[in-house]
Amino acid sequence: MHAGFIIIAALVAGWLVQIFFTYRQSMAFNDDVRALRTKGTVSVGVGGNRYKGRRSFVAIAVDPDGIVRDAITLGGLTTFARSKPVPGLLDLKLSVLRGDRKLPHVSPSQRLAARQAAELYGAARTSARAEV
Numbered sequence: 121m122h123a124g125f126i127i128i129a130a131l132v133a134g135w136l137v138q139i140f141f142t143y144r145q146s147m148a149f150n151d152d153v154r155a156l157r158t159k160g161t162v163s164v165g166v167g168g169n170r171y172k173g174r175r176s177f178v179a180i181a182v183d184p185d186g187i188v189r190d191a192i193t194l195g196g197l198t199t200f201a202r203s204k205p206v207p208g209l210l211d212l213k214l215s216v217l218r219g220d221r222k223l224p225h226v227s228p229s230q231r232l233a234a235r236q237a238a239e240l241y242g243a244a245r246t247s248a249r250a251e252v
Contacts, residue, residue, distance in 0.1 A: 138199065141199035141200070142199050144199070145194075145199045145200070145201065145202075148202055148203070149177065149179075149194045149202075149203050152179070152192055152203040153179045153192070156179055156180075156181040156190050156192065157181070159181040159183075159189045159190045160181040160182045160183045160184075160189050160190070161181070161182050161183075161241065162179055162180070162181050162182075163179070163180055163182065163237040163238070163240050163241035163244070164177060164178070164179045164180075164237055164240075165177070165178050165180075165232075165233040165234060165235065165236030165237030165238070165239075165240060166178075166233050166236060167228075167229045167230065167231065167232025167233035167234075167235070167236060168195070168228070168229030168232060168233070169229075174195075174227075174228075174229045175195065175229060176193055176194065176195035176227065176229040176230045176232075176233045177193065177194040177195065177233055178191060178192070178193045178206065178209070178230055178233035178234045178237055179191065179192050179193075179203075179237065180209060180217075180234065180237045180238070180241070182214060182241055186213055186214045186215070187211060187212070187213055187214075188209050188210060188211065188212050188213075188214070188217070189210070189211075190205075190210065191205065191206040191207075191209035191210060191234070192204065192205055192206060193205075193206045193230050193233070195227075195229065195230065206225075206226060206230060206234075207225065208223050208224055208225035208226040209223065209226065209234055214238045214241060214242065217234050217235055217237070217238035218235060218238045218239060218242070
């Protein structure tokens with residue numbers, strides 16, 4: 121066989137394996153987000169830099185009083201990363217998440233993702249009230 125064909129076949133095979141593991145990672149995170157729905161209304165945000173590998177996804181479950189009842193994060197450099205709880209966000213009001221205050225045990229990319237999730241939650245509630 122021609123060496124160029126073998127190299128291209130190996131690259132395509134590696135790409136297909138990456139797609140498979142990315143799909144499995146996203147399905148696992150979606151299952152974890154779905155489990156949060158029992159604790160309140162769920163909002164998901166993303167923060168960090170895509171190219172530096174510090175990107176985080178944060179999902180928060182908010183009760184009717186605007187307090188975070190549960191939170192998970194997905195972040196890592198590989199497709200083998202799985203969601204983890206974020207105890208630093210529990211029992212916080214959405215107004216705190218929308219602000220700039222540093223939160224203990226929450227990374228900067230998680231902080232940005234939590235802020236975006238809180239803002240998206242607020243925007244969705246505002247538009248839902250406007251439609252009623």
